[in-house]
Amino acid sequence: MSGLRSAAIRGIGQSAVGRRLGRSGLDLTVEAAGEAIADAGLTPSDIDGIATYPGGGFGAQRGFSGPGAVEVQDAMRLTVDWYTGSGEGPGQLNCLVNACMAVVTGLARNVLVYRTVTEATEQVGGRGAAATNPVVGGPLEWLMPFGSISAVHWLGVVANRYVTQYGLTREQLAQVALTARRNAGLNPKAVYRDPLTLEDYLAARMISTPLCLYDCDVPADGSTAFVVSHADAAADSPNLPVRVEAAGTALRGRPSWDQWASPTRTAMHDAGASLWERTDLTPADVDLAQLYDGFSILTVLWLEAMGFCGEGEAGEFLAGGRRIALDGELPLNTAGGQLSAGRLHGLGLVHEACLQLRGQAGERQVRKRHEVAAVGNGGGPIGGALLLTTGLG
Amino acid sequence: MSSTPRGPAAPNAVTAAEEELRGLRFPLPTEPVRFFRPESGIGTAPFWQGASAGELRLARCSACGYFVHPAGPRCPHCGSADLTWEPVSGRGTLFAWTVSLQAFLPGLQPYCVALVQLDEQEDLRLTSQLVDGSVADLRVGLPVEVVFVDAADDLRLPFFRPVRP
Numbered sequence: 001m002s003g004l005r006s007a008a009i010r011g012i013g014q015s016a017v018g019r020r021l022g023r024s025g026l027d028l029t030v031e032a033a034g035e036a037i038a039d040a041g042l043t044p045s046d047i048d049g050i051a052t053y054p055g056g057g058f059g060a061q062r063g064f065s066g067p068g069a070v071e072v073q074d075a076m077r078l079t080v081d082w083y084t085g086s087g088e089g090p091g092q093l094n095c096l097v098n099a100c101m102a103v104v105t106g107l108a109r110n111v112l113v114y115r116t117v118t119e120a121t122e123q124v125g126g127r128g129a130a131a132t133n134p135v136v137g138g139p140l141e142w143l144m145p146f147g148s149i150s151a152v153h154w155l156g157v158v159a160n161r162y163v164t165q166y167g168l169t170r171e172q173l174a175q176v177a178l179t180a181r182r183n184a185g186l187n188p189k190a191v192y193r194d195p196l197t198l199e200d201y202l203a204a205r206m207i208s209t210p211l212c213l214y215d216c217d218v219p220a221d222g223s224t225a226f227v228v229s230h231a232d233a234a235a236d237s238p239n240l241p242v243r244v245e246a247a248g249t250a251l252r253g254r255p256s257w258d259q260w261a262s263p264t265r266t267a268m269h270d271a272g273a274s275l276w277e278r279t280d281l282t283p284a285d286v287d288l289a290q291l292y293d294g295f296s297i298l299t300v301l302w303l304e305a306m307g308f309c310g311e312g313e314a315g316e317f318l319a320g321g322r323r324i325a326l327d328g329e330l331p332l333n334t335a336g337g338q339l340s341a342g343r344l345h346g347l348g349l350v351h352e353a354c355l356q357l358r359g360q361a362g363e364r365q366v367r368k369r370h371e372v373a374a375v376g377n378g379g380g381p382i383g384g385a386l387l388l389t390t391g392l393g
Numbered sequence: 394m395s396s397t398p399r400g401p402a403a404p405n406a407v408t409a410a411e412e413e414l415r416g417l418r419f420p421l422p423t424e425p426v427r428f429f430r431p432e433s434g435i436g437t438a439p440f441w442q443g444a445s446a447g448e449l450r451l452a453r454c455s456a457c458g459y460f461v462h463p464a465g466p467r468c469p470h471c472g473s474a475d476l477t478w479e480p481v482s483g484r485g486t487l488f489a490w491t492v493s494l495q496a497f498l499p500g501l502q503p504y505c506v507a508l509v510q511l512d513e514q515e516d517l518r519l520t521s522q523l524v525d526g527s528v529a530d531l532r533v534g535l536p537v538e539v540v541f542v543d544a545a546d547d548l549r550l551p552f553f554r555p556v557r558p
Contacts, residue, residue: 137432142463144429146521146550148506149497156491157508157520163408164489164533170409208506209492210410258508258520259463263489 007100008241009388010110010234011040011227012354017189017342019120021221026067026075029116032225033076040227041238042110047227048081049108053095053115053347055085063122066115066223082107090249090271090384091292091377092346097247097384099228109233115347116223123219139256139381152216152295154257154380156208159297161263163210166312168300170210174201175321176296176332177214177339183326184336186364191218191342215296220342224351240358240390245372248275248385255381264301265311267383268292268376272305275374275385283307286387287369288356289330290349291376293337298379306374306385331356331366346377350386357390411492411528418527419505421554427545428498436464439478444549448480449539451517460514483539485511485553488518490531509537509553525554 013035015028037044054060056068069085072078082102090097092115099111136144148154162168178198184190196214204213234241248271253260260266276282283306291302300314308330309317317323324332335341335352342348353373355361375386433441443450452464456473460481467474488510494503507523523531524540537553544550 134429135432136429137434137437139463140429141431141433141437143520145431145544145548146506146552147426147428147493147504148520149428150495152495153491153493153506156493157489157506160408160410160491161489161508161533163410205494206410206414206492207495209414209494210408211491212410258518261516263508 003104004097004100004244004247006231007103007228007244008231008234009226009244009354010229010237010241011036011038011042011239012351013037013039013225014189014348014351015223017191017220017222017344019191019218019220021118022121023118023221025116025118025223026071028118028221028223029067029072029114029225030075032116032223033072033112033114036112036225036227039239040110040229041236042227044076044078046110047078047112049099049102049111050078050080050083051095051099051102051111051113052085053092054087057085059087063119064117066117072112072114078112080108082111090247091267091382093247093350093375093377093384093386096226096228096350096386097249099226100244100247103228103230109229111228112225113228114223114225115345117343117345118221119219119343120221143257150208152208152211155295155297156211157258158263158380159210159295162297162300165264166315168315170202171198172315172318173210173215173296173300174198175318175324176293176299177201179321179324180293180333180337180339180341183334183364184340186362187335187341190336190340191220192336192340211295211297214339217294217338217343218340220344222342222344222348224344224347226350242354242357243389245281245387245389246275246279248272250274257380266301266380268298268302268305268379268385269383271376271378271383271385272307275387276307279387281372281387285372286330286374287372288334288353288366289332289374289376290334290353291332292346292349292378293333293339294343294379296339299333299337301379302376305383306376326364326366327368334361334364334366349377350375353388357388411531414492414528416527416529417492417503419503419522419524421525421540422542425543425545426550430546430548436466440464441548443478443480444541444551445547447541447549449483449551450478450480452476453479460517462517462519481511481513483551484556485509485537487523487531487533487535487537489533490523492528505531507537507553519551521550522552523554524552530555
């Protein structure tokens with residue numbers, strides 16, 4: 001039983017999305033927030049809570065963290081009874097789960113939730129930083145001094161382990177990227193929309209084996225925003241409220257990139273397991289899925305973590321791409337995912353889930369029943385999952 | 394290369410993604426390796442001091458004998474706070490890897506990030522690099538041994554190389 005069931009996403013918004021927009025994160029956030037608040041049928045004076053991931057504060061990284069909750073409160077002159085910006089929790093979904101808890105417990109009535117990145121403009125990452133030979137401590141002290149300096153290394157190791165363990169082929173893995181690109185062609189805001197073929201994929205340069213260029217998502221600028229309200233109060237909203245049926249928030253193994261008992265069963269599996277413990281629905285009830293694709297291998301693992309197939313079976317599930325196509329049994333990453341639509345860092349996938357559930361996804365709208373969506377965010381040491389519904393009460 | 398949809402890859406077969414790289418070698422570095430510098434602070438300095446002295450040292454529980462990596466304040470198995478730094482054999486097997494081809498730093502040549510399973514304990518794993526080997530060597534279970542390479546700032550890094558019979 002999930003107490004979050006009385007929380008609802010009543011408004012959604014998304015700023016301009018692109019490669020170097022040259023706009024500030026705060027500017028993009030205010031744009032997305034304004035859209036979400038209007039979409040909810042509210043005005044800024046109705047907003048009494050803010051939640052973001054990972055927020056400003058002491059560990060804030062330019063381009064990655066986005067503006068802190070207090071910056072947005074000030075820029076929009078909001079009056080809030082509760083706010084948080086936190087990077088620790090069930091992946092990027094942390095901010096949405098926190099908002100749900102706030103409205104369920106009565107700390108706030110209408111929470112503005114947002115995630116903003118300007119990574120394309122800021123070009124953060126290992127390239128510039130490593131050249132100055134900075135000091136790393138904490139978990140990264142056991143990775144970066146050895147040359148495991150990028151997420152593509154951390155996940156390349158995981159992906160190769162999966163390949164050697166389960167025989168995942170390049171053709172099977174390619175389906176994640178190919179499906180994303182096909183869907184991105186139907187998303188006017190996607191960063192990459194040109195057709196991508198299997199031949200293109202197989203010919204692309206390797207970044208870190210077995211992950212090639214098209215297995216890696218694309219840094220982008222953009223902000224995604226939501227208004228989370230109590231389901232009772234959301235009844236009069238102009239758009240169909242999206243109910244939060246359950247959240248997967250568990251952490252049961254060793255949270256790191258390289259110390260899990262099995263590298264192919266990580267935080268996302270804990271999130272998936274706890275999600276299904278909190279609902280009477282089952283994977284068979286899910287109409288569409290938005291599964292994190294910062295790297296394609298994460299989507300492979302998420303398919304298993306969420307129980308859409310058994311361990312080691314994702315390759316077969318993906319083979320040919322039929323099951324995960326827009327008209328397949330489990331339409332996947334229907335806006336193009338992060339691989340083709342741009343790295344909005346998890347929350348873009350939630351935005352698309354809401355659009356699909358509301359039947360507002362335009363050309364890429366899933367035609368079959370679209371009442372239950374599963375979202376998985378994160379990978380490695382972090383993971384979170386959401387089950388979103390309409391129509392099931 | 395096999396396209397078997399399930400089941401382990403054939404022993405001694407490189408993965409499909411690495412087939413074309415079979416001849417790629419990972420030489421023993423001759424110039425100081427420069428990535429990120431370890432903090433080498435409270436709780437981690439003995440590891441780096443050991444490496445500089447040519448020893449792979451890990452934290453071990455004096456009460457139950459469990460090796461703790463990364464080192465922590467207590468033994469996660471028995472709760473004892475009596476952890477000491479002990480040299481280990483430096484022998485292990487290759488558990489997983491990735492061949493890095495993108496030059497994330499100027500002039501960076503391809504190299505192999507390796508997750509090494511140390512012989513001392515079933516769950517004792519260390520992220521490092523495989524050197525003095527080639528893509529053709531890569532397989533789960535490849536016996537490896539530690540080799541210390543010079544890094545910037547007077548550090549030495551415990552890398553691993555295939556054990557040659």
